[in-house]
Amino acid sequence: MKSPREPGLERRAKLVRCLGSLREMLPGSFVERRRACGRPNCHCADGKTLHSQYRISVPIDGKPEAVHIPAALADEVREKIEMRRRFDAAAATIRGINLKRLLKEKEGRQT
Numbered sequence: 001m002k003s004p005r006e007p008g009l010e011r012r013a014k015l016v017r018c019l020g021s022l023r024e025m026l027p028g029s030f031v032e033r034r035r036a037c038g039r040p041n042c043h044c045a046d047g048k049t050l051h052s053q054y055r056i057s058v059p060i061d062g063k064p065e066a067v068h069i070p071a072a073l074a075d076e077v078r079e080k081i082e083m084r085r086r087f088d089a090a091a092a093t094i095r096g097i098n099l100k101r102l103l104k105e106k107e108g109r110q111t
């Protein structure tokens, strides 16, 4: 018997391969806050060109913590947190494919 081609399996294999590229993912959510520092001579005193502060809100030892992120690392950290979203989406799709296969296999046995 020739087994039919399963597009779900191809999709799953592709997703699994892509998970490795997301290995630098970070937990938490990225928060950017813009504020004036209060010094009257600073460029931020015009109320428009404010200072940016970056934080991630992340559970550490089960407790939510706000971790300050230096500006030089902000883009990198933001990207790594975005990786987790893509990882979770890929994992959800893989689970969906596996569930579909289980239901199909079950159906095939109910005769």
Ligand SMILES: [Zn+2]
Pocket: 036, 037, 038, 039, 042, 043, 044, 045, 051
């Ligand atoms: Zn300022």
